[in-house]
Amino acid sequence: MRVVRDDADGLVGWLAPDTPVLRPVLADGRELRAVPAHDMFRSGRAVGRGRWRGSGVLKIAPTGAPWSVWLFWGEGWSFRGWYVNLEDTHLRDATSVVTQDHVLDLWVTPDRSVTWKDEDELEAAVDTGRWSAEDADRFRADARGVEAIVARWGSPFADGWEQWRPDPSWIVPALPPDLAWDFDVDPIGG
Incomplete structure (x- = not known):
């Protein structure tokens, strides 16, 4: 991933x-969603190396927020919407950013409609002990907080990022050489 901006507002x-x-990925290399939601959280995990497919995505991680916003475009840079990934507040060091997914996500359309995603997977994560009921309540509260930001059209939704375009001279970055993975997998993305 290429850093576009890194300042007090976020990354x-x-x-x-x-x-x-x-x-x-699952311990045998299959996609997590290749099994029912409950099995997804009971099964062992491994690391898969793949490639991002689609038109690319701009990821915004506001400082201190328990979520990030991913902007998606279609053909000809037609803006599709904002994907809100609920996750731990980002921890950073000199070379990396660490977070943990909270399963529940939101989709925000250009007309500002909000749809909750993966509620069934969050329930399965609680049922299998991956997350507690209290964790799930906190994640839902975080989602409602994002809904309030959308309702008042606050940052980062109102910041005009949907008009942003990458520098055409940028090359696709490689993975750092010290990373390891268990499987080569199919491309993912939007």
Whole structure:
């Protein structure tokens, strides 16, 4: 991922088409969603190396927020919407950013409609002990907080990022050489 902006407001990164990525997969290399939701959280995990497919995504991680916002475009840069990934507040060091997914997500359309995603998976995560009921309540409260930001059209939704475009001279970055993975997997993305 290429850093677009890094300041007191947060971190913005560009995940270009065909960028190599590491992501969790099942212990046998299958996609997490290849099994029912309850099994997804009971099964062992491994690391898969793949590539990002689609038109690329701009990721915005506001400082201190328990979520990030991913902007998606379609053909010809037609803006599709904002994907809100609920997650731990980002921890950073000199070379990396660490967070943990909270399963529940939101989709915000250009007309500002908000749809909750993966509620069934969050319930399965609680049922299997991956997250507690209290954790799930906190994640839902975080989602309602994002809904309030959308309702008042606050940052980062109102910041005009949907007009942003990557520098055409940028090359697709490689994974750092010290990373390890268990499987090569199919591309993912929007």
